[in-house]
Amino acid sequence: MDEPLTQEEAHEQRLFSDAIMRTMRQPLIVLNGDLRVVSANRAFYATFEVSEEETEGVPIYALGNNQWDIPELKRLLENILPNDNEVSDYKVEHAFEQIGRRIMLLNASRMERPDRDDLVLLAIEDITEREDLHRELVGQKELAEKIIDASREALLILDADLKVHAANETFYEFFQVEPSETEGQMVYDLGNGQWDIPALRVLLHNVLPNNNTFNDYEVDHEFKDIGRKTMILNARRVDHLQLILLAIEDQTEARRAAAALRESEEKFRVLVESTSNATWETDPEGRSQGSASWSNFTGQAPEDVRGEGWLEAIHPDDRNRTLREWQQCISRGDRFSMEYRLWSAEHGWRWSKCDASPIHDEDGRIVKWVGMNADISARKEAEEQRELLLGELNHRVKNIFAIIRSLAARSNGHRSSEDFQKAFLGRLDALTSAHSLALESDWRQVDLRRLVEQTMRPYLDGSSESVEVDGPALDLPARPALSLSLVLHELATNALKHGALSVPDGKVRVSWTISETGNIAHFTWRESGGPSASPPQRHGFGTKLVDRVFEYELGGECAVEYRSDGLHLDASFSLG
Amino acid sequence: MIDSVNRRTLRVLVVEDEYLIALEMEALLEELGCEVIGPAPSVKKALALLDLERPGFAILDVNLGNERSTPVAQALVEMNVPYVVATGYEAKHLPETVLRDAPRLRKPLTIHQLRRVLADPERG
Numbered sequence: 122m123d124e125p126l127t128q129e130e131a132h133e134q135r136l137f138s139d140a141i142m143r144t145m146r147q148p149l150i151v152l153n154g155d156l157r158v159v160s161a162n163r164a165f166y167a168t169f170e171v172s173e174e175e176t177e178g179v180p181i182y183a184l185g186n187n188q189w190d191i192p193e194l195k196r197l198l199e200n201i202l203p204n205d206n207e208v209s210d211y212k213v214e215h216a217f218e219q220i221g222r223r224i225m226l227l228n229a230s231r232m233e234r235p236d237r238d239d240l241v242l243l244a245i246e247d248i249t250e251r252e253d254l255h256r257e258l259v260g261q262k263e264l265a266e267k268i269i270d271a272s273r274e275a276l277l278i279l280d281a282d283l284k285v286h287a288a289n290e291t292f293y294e295f296f297q298v299e300p301s302e303t304e305g306q307m308v309y310d311l312g313n314g315q316w317d318i319p320a321l322r323v324l325l326h327n328v329l330p331n332n333n334t335f336n337d338y339e340v341d342h343e344f345k346d347i348g349r350k351t352m353i354l355n356a357r358r359v360d361h362l363q364l365i366l367l368a369i370e371d372q373t374e375a376r377r378a379a380a381a382l383r384e385s386e387e388k389f390r391v392l393v394e395s396t397s398n399a400t401w402e403t404d405p406e407g408r409s410q411g412s413a414s415w416s417n418f419t420g421q422a423p424e425d426v427r428g429e430g431w432l433e434a435i436h437p438d439d440r441n442r443t444l445r446e447w448q449q450c451i452s453r454g455d456r457f458s459m460e461y462r463l464w465s466a467e468h469g470w471r472w473s474k475c476d477a478s479p480i481h482d483e484d485g486r487i488v489k490w491v492g493m494n495a496d497i498s499a500r501k502e503a504e505e506q507r508e509l510l511l512g513e514l515n516h517r518v519k520n521i522f523a524i525i526r527s528l529a530a531r532s533n534g535h536r537s538s539e540d541f542q543k544a545f546l547g548r549l550d551a552l553t554s555a556h557s558l559a560l561e562s563d564w565r566q567v568d569l570r571r572l573v574e575q576t577m578r579p580y581l582d583g584s585s586e587s588v589e590v591d592g593p594a595l596d597l598p599a600r601p602a603l604s605l606s607l608v609l610h611e612l613a614t615n616a617l618k619h620g621a622l623s624v625p626d627g628k629v630r631v632s633w634t635i636s637e638t639g640n641i642a643h644f645t646w647r648e649s650g651g652p653s654a655s656p657p658q659r660h661g662f663g664t665k666l667v668d669r670v671f672e673y674e675l676g677g678e679c680a681v682e683y684r685s686d687g688l689h690l691d692a693s694f695s696l697g
Numbered sequence: 698m699i700d701s702v703n704r705r706t707l708r709v710l711v712v713e714d715e716y717l718i719a720l721e722m723e724a725l726l727e728e729l730g731c732e733v734i735g736p737a738p739s740v741k742k743a744l745a746l747l748d749l750e751r752p753g754f755a756i757l758d759v760n761l762g763n764e765r766s767t768p769v770a771q772a773l774v775e776m777n778v779p780y781v782v783a784t785g786y787e788a789k790h791l792p793e794t795v796l797r798d799a800p801r802l803r804k805p806l807t808i809h810q811l812r813r814v815l816a817d818p819e820r821g
Contacts, residue, residue, distance in 0.1 A: 519804050519805055520715060520718065520804075520805075522805055523717075523718050523721060523804060523805030523806070524715075524717045524718065524721075526721065526805060527717055527718065527720060527721030527724070528717075530721065530724060531720070531721070531724060600715065603717075604716050604717060607717070662720065662724075665720060666716070666717075666720065669716065670716050673716040673719070673736075673738050674714075674715075674716050674738065
């Protein structure tokens with residue numbers, strides 16, 4: 122039992138408790154038995170924005186226009202406290218009219234007084250801000266966790282000792298591991314040591330402790346289970362939490378795609394460059410933006426190519442149709458393809474095939490045109506050559522028929538059809554063999570010696586000594602060679618019938634020389650050892666042919682002498 | 698107008714650079730009772746022959762080696778001599794009107810073609 126206090130002691134006690142009440146930063150309120158306010162401290166007045174006058178003596182529930190009529194408070198004071206005397210950390214949440222929503226922790230103590238009613242000491246702790254902070258913290262934590270989980274980057278949260286604190290879904294999916302075999306594991310031990318990546322060790326041990334972050338560190342690593350991966354690592358040291366956040370971005374596909382794209386671009390670039398002289402681009406309206414390769418090919422200055430300046434490099438005869446076609450393609454959005462002559466700084470006019478296509482954006486609008494020029498001069502020349510050859514062939518076929526017709530008609534007048542056949546076929550054979558010789562050189566020239574030998578061959582059989590051929594190499598144009606073969610044939614036939622070849626000892630010498638100046642050829646046919654020659658009675662086809670072919674087709678002249686020792690022919694013609 | 702073949706022998710200038718063809722034309726024309734002037738293988742030779750006489754008619758090959766018979770055709774026009782152009786493939790697109798607008802004979806020539814053209818030289 123306590124000793125009863127002296128008056129003095131009681132006063133001192135009273136002063137002491139008043140001082141405590143006044144200096145407490147926590148709102149305190151003292152209520153009497155019927156729950157009216159006996160007193161309150163300064164912290165109470167300040168916190169709840171009320172004055173001493175409107176507080177003391179007022180029932181607690183009526184404080185501040187009945188704002189304190191709080192059901193929870195009523196329960197504490199009227200139900201709990203009468204039984205317990207002491208109540209701690211009783212949480213009350215209430216929206217005050219003046220100061221808004223408050224969360225309070227109430228500590229209440231009932232003081233029993235002998236002979237007088239009890240006093241209730243109510244300490245009010247305003248934990249509104251603390252609670253708000255807490256809620257915000259909880260919210261932030263949830264947000265962070267959701268962000269981590271929703272992230273499409275694999276995230277690892279490591280303890281300070283590099284054990285896995287947590288990982289997100291992306292991580293588990295990407296590396297095909299389970300949370301159970303991941304959390305709490307040393308990072309290097311993950312997946313049977315697959316994560317023991319030297320570069321990662323360097324980063325976590327050397328870089329991160331000094332810098333507290335590392336950014337965009339690329340690591341290439343061969344994982345046993347998922348193969349080779351290219352990863353971009355980003356790390357943050359969260360010092361307050363003693364955690365390390367490691368973000369792993371998988372770049373494998375992107376790198377592969379980029380490499381594939383580069384390769385594909387390179388492939389097309391090489392293809393285009395190997396088949397084209399120039400590549401270029403224009404705006405959607407077809408105006409050139411200049412092109413280095415075009416300038417390089419045409420010699421046009423880059424600024425001269427711009428707009429429609431490129432037209433200047435196109436042959437004047439092709440310019441209008443090119444521009445017309447180009448404008449039509451631009452307005453229709455069609456592919457452009459045409460052939461025109463393009464000036465080459467190096468080779469002059471060249472045939473060029475130009476191809477261009479529009480490039481569309483996602484909405485189908487033309488954003489630009491790209492085009493290239495390829496040199497097709499060789500093809501054009503080949504086409505022209507073919508055209509020429511075809512025409513030439515056509516011409517030759519017609520001529521040859523005309524000639525055969527002529528031979529047939531002129532071989533007439535023989536007594537019997539047998540003679541006719543012999544004469545006609547002989548001429549035809551001579552023509553045929555000369556034709557073969559001409560074809561050997563693509564109808565360009567015929568070697569005179571081969572022509573003579575081949576035409577004379579039918580008359581050399583068994584008596585090759587009777588014909589002598591002598592002369593230097595000499596090329597005749599193809600057409601005169603054909604006619605000359607007929608002349609040789611006529612002379613040989615005549616010699617066989619009436620001349621040197623009609624007797625065993627007769628001889629024919631065919632020879633030619635070229636003048637010292639090199640531009641005149643002399644051709645001779647000399648018969649000897651045979652019967653005396655005499656001029657023909659009528660001027661038939663053969664005679665006309667022999668007389669005039671040198672003049673007609675070689676621009677030369679020819680003289681035939683019918684001498685007692687045989688026929689002599691002397692011809693001369695210019696070469697080249 | 699050509700003088701009638703019956704009344705007087707028609708003299709025909711033949712310009713053709715290929716001798717065998719020229720010989721055949723000569724033979725055909727002779728068969729039809731004409732006399733041939735030439736044949737001439739070149740423009741130069743043909744013009745030289747025209748200096749000597751005015752033919753009653755002319756048959757021109759288009760290509761004579763490396764030249765065309767255009768100057769001969771012009772001379773014939775000036776001399777008011779009717780002529781036909783004997784064409785092969787090469788005469789499809791003739792730039793010179795004196796050749797392009799003249800009556801044409803397709804090669805190889807036949808005696809029927811020649812007979813027809815001599816009867817009515819304007820038609821070709």
